[in-house]
Each structure stands twice: as structure tokens, then as C-alpha cells.
Amino acid sequence: MNRHLLSAADLDRDNALLVLDTATQLAALTDRAVKKLPTLRGRTVVNLFFEDSTRTRISFEAAAKRLSADVINFAAKGSSVSKGESLKDTALTLEAMGADAVVIRHSASGAAHRLAHSGWIGGSVINAGDGTHEHPTQALLDAYTMRHHLAGGTGDLSGRRVTIVGDVLHSRVARSNVLLLTTLGAEVTLVAPPTLLPVGVEQWPCETTYDLDSVLATTDAIMMLRVNRERMNAQYFPSAREYSRRYGLDVKRMNQLPEHSIVMHPGPMNRGVEIANDVADSARSVIVEQVTNGVNVRMAVLYLLLGGAQLGAGSELDTPDPAAAVLTEATR
Amino acid sequence: MNHVETVIRSVRPLGGAPVDLVVRQGIIASIEAPNTSIAVDGALVIDGTELVALPGLVDLHTHLREPGREDAETIESGSRAAAAGGFTAVFAMANTDPVADTAGTVEQVWRLGREAGYVDVQPIGAVTVGLAGVALAELGAMADSAARVRVFSDDGKCVHDAVMMRRALEYVKAFDGVIAQHAQEPRLTEGALMNEGALSGILGLTGWPAVAEEAIIARDVLLAEHVGSQLHICHVSTAGSVEIIRWAKSRGINVTAEVTPHHLLLTEDLVASYDPVFKVNPPLRSHRDVVAVREALADGTIDVVATDHAPHPAEDKDCEWAEAAMGMVGLETAVGVVAEAMVRTGLMDWAAVADRMSVRPAGIGRLAGHGRPLQVGEPANIVLIDPNRDQLVQRSMLQSESRNSPYLGRTLPITVVATFLRGRATYLDGAPVPAEQVRA
Numbered sequence: 001m002n003r004h005l006l007s008a009a010d011l012d013r014d015n016a017l018l019v020l021d022t023a024t025q026l027a028a029l030t031d032r033a034v035k036k037l038p039t040l041r042g043r044t045v046v047n048l049f050f051e052d053s054t055r056t057r058i059s060f061e062a063a064a065k066r067l068s069a070d071v072i073n074f075a076a077k078g079s080s081v082s083k084g085e086s087l088k089d090t091a092l093t094l095e096a097m098g099a100d101a102v103v104i105r106h107s108a109s110g111a112a113h114r115l116a117h118s119g120w121i122g123g124s125v126i127n128a129g130d131g132t133h134e135h136p137t138q139a140l141l142d143a144y145t146m147r148h149h150l151a152g153g154t155g156d157l158s159g160r161r162v163t164i165v166g167d168v169l170h171s172r173v174a175r176s177n178v179l180l181l182t183t184l185g186a187e188v189t190l191v192a193p194p195t196l197l198p199v200g201v202e203q204w205p206c207e208t209t210y211d212l213d214s215v216l217a218t219t220d221a222i223m224m225l226r227v228n229r230e231r232m233n234a235q236y237f238p239s240a241r242e243y244s245r246r247y248g249l250d251v252k253r254m255n256q257l258p259e260h261s262i263v264m265h266p267g268p269m270n271r272g273v274e275i276a277n278d279v280a281d282s283a284r285s286v287i288v289e290q291v292t293n294g295v296n297v298r299m300a301v302l303y304l305l306l307g308g309a310q311l312g313a314g315s316e317l318d319t320p321d322p323a324a325a326v327l328t329e330a331t332r
Numbered sequence: 333m334n335h336v337e338t339v340i341r342s343v344r345p346l347g348g349a350p351v352d353l354v355v356r357q358g359i360i361a362s363i364e365a366p367n368t369s370i371a372v373d374g375a376l377v378i379d380g381t382e383l384v385a386l387p388g389l390v391d392l393h394t395h396l397r398e399p400g401r402e403d404a405e406t407i408e409s410g411s412r413a414a415a416a417g418g419f420t421a422v423f424a425m426a427n428t429d430p431v432a433d434t435a436g437t438v439e440q441v442w443r444l445g446r447e448a449g450y451v452d453v454q455p456i457g458a459v460t461v462g463l464a465g466v467a468l469a470e471l472g473a474m475a476d477s478a479a480r481v482r483v484f485s486d487d488g489k490c491v492h493d494a495v496m497m498r499r500a501l502e503y504v505k506a507f508d509g510v511i512a513q514h515a516q517e518p519r520l521t522e523g524a525l526m527n528e529g530a531l532s533g534i535l536g537l538t539g540w541p542a543v544a545e546e547a548i549i550a551r552d553v554l555l556a557e558h559v560g561s562q563l564h565i566c567h568v569s570t571a572g573s574v575e576i577i578r579w580a581k582s583r584g585i586n587v588t589a590e591v592t593p594h595h596l597l598l599t600e601d602l603v604a605s606y607d608p609v610f611k612v613n614p615p616l617r618s619h620r621d622v623v624a625v626r627e628a629l630a631d632g633t634i635d636v637v638a639t640d641h642a643p644h645p646a647e648d649k650d651c652e653w654a655e656a657a658m659g660m661v662g663l664e665t666a667v668g669v670v671a672e673a674m675v676r677t678g679l680m681d682w683a684a685v686a687d688r689m690s691v692r693p694a695g696i697g698r699l700a701g702h703g704r705p706l707q708v709g710e711p712a713n714i715v716l717i718d719p720n721r722d723q724l725v726q727r728s729m730l731q732s733e734s735r736n737s738p739y740l741g742r743t744l745p746i747t748v749v750a751t752f753l754r755g756r757a758t759y760l761d762g763a764p765v766p767a768e769q770v771r772a
Contacts (some may be wrong), residue, residue: 020390108654109525109536110606117605117716118650131654133536172536199539 001304003323004125008179010138016183017156020144023067023293023298024153032068039307040069046099048090049128050076050106055267055291056128056138060103061318062299067307072097087111091120099123102308109133124305132170135300138266139176141294143184145286146221148293149262158185163215165191165247166225166274167236169198173266176226178206189215193247195236216256223264224249224274242272250276254284264284335376338755341717342382343380347682347705351383355712358599358742359424361672363708370683376757383749386686388420388713390589390693390702392512393487393638394706395659396422396453398444399437400429401402404641405439405733408767413641413663414581415758415765419451421694422641422663427488435477437665442479448748449770450758458483459500459511463489468499475507482698485512487566488613490520490548497552499566499706500560506696510588511566515573516614520544525654527600527615535604538616539654542570543750549573553580564696565589569614569638571624572687576771578633586695591625593662598622599737605644608649608656611740612642628678629688636693639666643734661732663689665725667717668744674746675719682719701754712755721747731764 001018002010011019025157029037049057057073064071074094085105094102100123104112109131116125129135147153150160162181168190169175181188188206190197209215216222227243237243242300244250254263256278263275263284271277280287338355345351352369354362357709362369371377391414397405397531407424414422424441426432438455441768445453457474461467474481489662491513492496500511520542526532544676549565553576556563568589580587594612599619602610610616628634642659643710651655663667669690674680694703704710723729723746725739751759759767 086647086651106652108652110653113606114652131536169533175534175536193516198533199528199541202531203530204533237361302392 003305005301005305006112006127007134008139008176008183011180011183013156013183016140016143016180017142019297019304020147020222022304023144024295026299026303027208027296029091034187035066036068037066039246039303040064040067043100043303043306044071044072045069045095045101045103045302046074048094048102048104049188050104050111051129052130053105054062056105059291059294060128060298062295063302066295067299067302069302071103074097087088087115088118088120090116091115093188093299095121101126101302105129107131108177109182112276125293126305129172134176135172136176136180137294139180139219139299140171140301141290141297142177142223142264142266143180145264145290146186148288150260151218153313156184157181159247160186160220160225161189161190161194161218162186163191163219164213165249167196167227167231168192168201169224170228170231171225176202177223182206191215191247193237196231212253213256216253217258219257219261221262221264222249222257223266226266226268227270227274244273248274248276248277250279254279254282257284258328264290266290334376337372337375338378338752338757339375340378340385340716341369343383343385345385346686347384349721350381353538353714355752355755356513358712358756360708360710360712361704368436376517377748379717382718382720384682384717384719385706386418386682386717387690387703387706388715388751388753389418389668389689390697391422391639391641391663392483392636392693392697394422394424394641394644394663395427396424396441397428397643399440403645403733407444407453408448409731410643410663411445411453412764413661413750414670415733416448416729416748417663417665418667418717418751419663420715420751420753421452421454421699423454423456423483423697425487426456426485427463428759431458431462432456433461435470435473438474438479438481443746446532447771448767450764451573451753452699452702453479455479455483456487456512458482459484459486460496462479464489465489465493466763468496468503471500471504471508471684473507475509477659481563482507482509483512483696484509485566487512489515490514490518494547494551494555498555498559501556501563502559503573505561508558510564510696511560512566514550514566515545515548516553517547520547522767525611526603526615529600529618531600531603533672537603542572542579542617542621545570545614546572546576548577553577553585556587557583557585558711562586562716564587567592567614567638568628569595569617569619569621569635573653574624574633578628581633588692589627589633589637589645590636591634592640593637593666593673595625596622596629596637596673596739597669604740606653608651608653608662609736611653611656611658612659612660619658624741626673626677626679629674635688635696637666637670637689638693638709639663643732644736645734649736659736661730661734661737663732664730665744667736667748668723668746669739671719671746672744712752715753716749718747720748723747731757
């Protein structure tokens, strides 16, 4: 593993599988009354959130706490950032406090990259969503969820067909998913109105179409992206109603999906816009499960970035399989 | 450093056969066979063996930041940077604070440039009041002022209103002026952060499409033709722009164009680092665009290299990409970058460099006494370049108040050895001549 997780492209197939396998084992461990492992005791994880995202923040917080790390939540609102402190000075402050890992959410694309490569901090940086760039742990939890339902919970996603629908242009979730899912062997198709596909998307390792109905019958997993209502005002599409008609997942469309296929959404949902209420609450929806899996996947990432390095040569926990090390330590 | 005489021995004007250049009282007094001239007592004698002499470089596009942002640059520091880069004249853009949109402000800039003494600072006047694009600035008053403004530009902003552009082009005909357009369709570039293409999609940065530049250039060359005026296009950055300008010139439209050193050398791939030192407007473009602007400069479709030297204090670059200021310093490195992009590649010789970096910019800007041939009786505005001495770009070589150079750590293939403004050294032995000696 690299020191940082900034992009889904940082993960080759082996490392991606390592994260998923580690998450699987951690899930088994935490699926019990006492959900806590001592692995990251004495390490400090900072959740540096420049953008509101309660769900991602609490997911990382839960993950770090279950590994016994000390967690500091640093929200831009109500902190010195709102008084105009720069990213650099905030980072220097965190470094002075001894952060071992910084989980950063920021509205600017590349902010996590900047934090990792500026020399401002020495710890690991985990990208929890940067602007319209990437959100790699979301892609990992999505892959984990797909693997569970479509591949028996092991191995990669070879041959599985994933359809991602919606505002690809502004979606960090879509970017990270295209990279990670194709690394894992899945075939990804993006569906969006032409205005919401980025220039150059034809060079991405995936298919694209403007016609949602044409791909439903061959979809194993369908992921509906949140549509920001601001986009409508910027003329990306004429109205929420028209968007919903052409690109929303309603029951009629859901019924055209194969029997085994699953419905996903990174949240928060606009019920009635990109996803119908009855679809969101249907048996095929794994949306709530995605949240649970998010904690396990983030535990795996924190463990591999922080704990993996700590368990050096000569340690009694030294083992070629870091996931096995977790087991050893947890059961000690 | 006012020597009675300067003798540059065995130097190669425009890279040609070696001669001795003898400079007296600010003019080239004689040109003699190499190593034959006899220097008088007290003369400054420079061994020019293997050095190339060019007419002092002229930058049609510099941001000196004074008045208003003296923390980023002053007219003196910017002039010193210019001298270090081999320039003897720079045109100072109007987007200062206050904006250079009145005779008083342009005269102030002009006077401060004279006082600094490193280069001739020729102010550019704003086209519209406050660069706001609403009301025409008093162009005639600036033209008639002591600064004798001939180039007008809202650079930093596009004169996007077609009627405003038409009126400006027409109005400056009365005093042989030229409108220098910053070609950027504003609606197509709202929130734009980098070149729009496959990479902007991957990096999640809002794209700045080539069409936003090309559409304005296409409109403006047609306007210039319609009203019979002279148009200059700032910082051309795309292959499509080159094609439009080539077409316009073939039609006889009176249009000239500039390209920056960075658009000749750097590509958008550098943006993947998210390091704001590479954030500039117009943005770094694709490899294909770089090839196109190089070819256009070589064949003369693009007339001049202009630096768009844009100093910014460290805190405006030491931040996230989206927050960072746009622009790069470029005076000190300009001719080195041109040497790497154009001379080392065999696209241009030194005579062509002199044409694009001195003769033509002085002509477009109606600047007397610059861009003249290295001949007896001409003003001794001269830069000496060692074409075989590499130079590592490091902070210490930057004379600007700001350090936002995208070339730090890079080695450029030539070194500026000395610069003379009307016979007086402004840069010598790897350092600017001290201010009090330049003014003496």
C-alpha cells in the first residue's frame, strides 16, 4: 500500500483486493457485541472536513474508534477556517498536534493531493471526497457491496456489469468507481444526459450511453447518482421532472433489471428525482447496507495505511498477511 | 555603471560572424573586426567570445503590479527582473489598483519606470473604465499624456461586448493605437480551472475550453477587418486560434498575436500535480496546442513572444488549486525558455528570436528606439547571451518580488550574460547592476 489513499487509481488489483479482504475479516470481527479492536491504540486520526458530510464523517469516525484510534473531528465550520485560515496553516496545526492520519473532505478538487504532497504534514492522507475529483473509499465500499452480492464475497468483479447513472460530470463517486471497478475486472457503463458527461469521457475505461433503458437488461448492479438541483438552474437539463423521466430509476425500470441485480446509491438520495421511493425501499436496494460496509472498508484502509506500517519486522505479529495480523492481535 | 565606452569583443550579432561592438554615449559607435578594437582608458571591456548579441528584448505583456500590489511586485523589482532576462523595454499591463485607465495613472507608471532605470517601462492603458467593460476609458487622454500610450488592453478580462470592442478598435485609429485583446468568452469559462479536455475530466477541474478563446478571436478579426483597425491578440494558446489568425492574415486583416514562453514549453499534464505554480490564464494546453503555437511562432503567424509575467505572493499559490491565483513570473526565464522550445529544436535561429522578442514587439507597441538593428548609429540596447551555458533556474536567480516560477529546478539551455540600456549596463556578471548605478 502507498502511504496515502488519494485516488482509486492508487490501488492496483492486488491492493484493492487486500483492502476488500481485510474489510471482510474486520467485518467478521466486529459483528459481535464488543466491536472494538486495539490495533490503532495511541494513534491519532483527524477528520478534517471542510465540507458538510455527516455521513462520511461519522463513518470514518466509527471506523477509527473501532480500531481504538484517538479521533479528532475538525470541521471547517466553527473552526478557524471560517475565519480565513488557509489549508496550509490548518495542516501545520494538525501536524503539530501529531496526527498520524488525516481524513480530508474538501470542496476543491486536488485538496487531498495537495495536503499529501505539499510537505505540510508527515502522516497519511485519506481522501474522503475532493471537489468533483474522487472519493476512493466510497468506491471501495461500493465494490465491497457488489462483491458480496454478485461474487460470493471473494475475489474480484470480473465480468460483472455495473451501470452508473446521473451527474457523472460533477461526481467524485463516479470517477473513483470507474477506476476501481475496472481495476477489479467489472464492465462499467455510464448513463447520463450529454451535458452531464465530462469532455474526454470516451477515453475512460468504460462505456457510455444516453439511453438508460438500453442497458437495464444487462445490468448486474445499478448505481444512481445524486442530482444536485443547482444543475438544473445551470441549464444542464430542463427540469427535475424531465430528468426523472429520462434518467430516474422507477419501479417500471427496476423491473427490467435481471432478477439478481442490485440497486445502489451513495446517498443522500433525492427520492422522486433520480430514484423512486419504492425503489429505494425495495428488496433490491442495498443502500443501507452500503453504509454498514463503509465502516468496515474504512477500518481496513486505516488499518492498512497506519497499522500495516507499524507491524514491522521482528514483531510477533509480523506476517505476510496483514489481515491475519489483525486476527492475531484481536484474539490475543 | 556609466563607462565612457563599452567594448564587446568578438561577439556574434544575431548569432552571425564575430565582431567587436563599440558603444559610446548610448549608441553603437562602431563595429570592427573581432579583437581589433582598441579600448580607451576607463572603458568597460567584455570578452564576447562565443556570446550572441541581440537587440534588447521587448516584452509586450508584463504585470508589474504597481500601483496597488507592491507586495507582489514593484515597478523597480519588475524592471530589475526584466533586465536580468535581457529586456530593455516592457509594456506594463493596466490591471493595477487603481486601474491604469487615466492619464494620471499611466504617467505615474511611466515616471516610476524612468526612475527605476533598468528598462523603459511603457504603460498600457485600459480599454474600459476599471476594466469593467461598461464605459470606454479616456483613451485619447492616455495617448496624449507624457506616457504616449499606444497599446490598450483590459487584459485579465476580455472586452467581451462586441459593440464595446468595435468602438475601441475604431476610436484608437485617431492616434495609431492598437487594442490588445485578452480573448476569453466569459460565460464559457465561468469557474474554469484548467484546459478542458480528457485530463480536466479525470482531475475533476472545471474546464476552460479552447473554443472560448477561438470564438472571441474569430469575432475580433472580423471586427478589425470591418472597421479597418489594428488588433493584437494576447497570449494565444490553442491550435484553433492559430488557424484563425493564419486565415485572418491571409485575408490581409491587420492582426498580430503573441504567445507566452510557458505556452511554448509546458503542457496541461503538469496540472495533475495540483501544484498551483502551474495555474495560469489562459491555462496550459495540450501537446498538440504546444506544437501548433511553436510552428506558428516559427512561421511568423504568431508575431511575438510576450511573457505575461504575473507575480503573486507565496500565500496566493501555497493553497488548493481552486483557491490559487492564476499566473507565472516569466521575465528572467523568457529567452531561456524560447531557446529551449524554439532554438534547440531547430525551429528558429537567433535572428528569428531577435525578430519575435525585440523587433516585432517594439513595432506593434510603436516604441521608438527599441527593436532596432545592431548597426552603427543605433541605440545601444543590447543583450548578450551565452548560447552554450546551461542555467539552473533557482530562487536566487529571480529578481522579482515573487517566486511563482514554473521552471524552478529546471535547467534552461542558455544564460543571459549582460543587458545594456542605451549603452549602460543594467545586468552584468550574473547580477543586476545596483540601482544607484543604473540611475547614475
